[in-house]
Amino acid sequence: MTEIKLIEIGEEIHSDNKKTAADVRSILTKSGTFLLNLMASPGAGKTSLIMNTLSGLSNQTRALVIEADIDSLVDAEKIVQAGARAVQIHTGGFCHVNAGMIMKTVHSLNIDEIDLLILENVGNLICPAQVDTGAHANAMILSVPEGDDKPLKYPLMFRSCEVLVVNKIDYLKMEDFDMEKLKDRVWKLNPDMKIFELSCKTGEGLDPWVGWLRNRIRL
């Protein structure tokens, strides 16, 4: 009779992606290029924040935006119309960007002439949180109309970012949104999270965020 055997594996599911992500990070670090991975729900204001951030940074920061979408060029076109540089990657039905996609993009760019890459990830709070893109920093946007309960629903996203931008604070008066409650919930998951409250529409609160990013790039 054949015997049933137990084979110990103990391997992380995304280990291949982790290796590629580490390679992406090291290539970019060598060329002095900072990669920011920006994640949020659809409509939270990723494209608006990117456009505001680019105009807030000095012209000395040579930036390029990597737009990731399942399909369409809408966001990349918006960025280019605003006078910034953008490339579009299509994830082909994938709900997130992985390190392999970024590696391909990095190879197609002259990264020695880029100081900052901003990746606009696919609009989704679940999958992107689990996949290392090779970014130096993960940031997320939560917009006020989405509600202060999102850390309870998408805890991993709040765990995997070092900075949270709370966008659309101009809606605070209209919404049942408790900023202190949100912060408590976020810091419970991630005590080191930096939180910036701003409005891309009115421009309020943008400067501290841009300042943080400017310093972070230099590290």
Add this chain to the structure above:
Amino acid sequence: MHELSVTGDIFQIVLRYVALHRVDKVLSIHLEIGELSDLEEEWIQHYFDKISKGSAAEGAVLKVHKIPCVFYCEQCGAEFEAELSSVDMIMCPSCTSRKCRMVRGDEYTVKSMEVL
């Protein structure tokens, strides 16, 4: 939503160990998934059944073991489990400090497999 790509990764890991240990048939695969990682067991199984057809892993049952969130208190060194979906503060039950760090709960691992 991302179950398909995750299942592909699981299958690749399993195939590697199948070749390494010259396995004839995989009976079950044990996964350790942290409480914070969203994965639908039903869908992983569904996709796995499809992509493993014709391999030694065809028909294998995937078993998900959920790992609860465990926190470490930086003040007194105590470790304790906590349910994150509750709205209460995370606080050390021994010394009431709030300087606590999550040390378990985001695992995403293929732990072992039973084979013939």
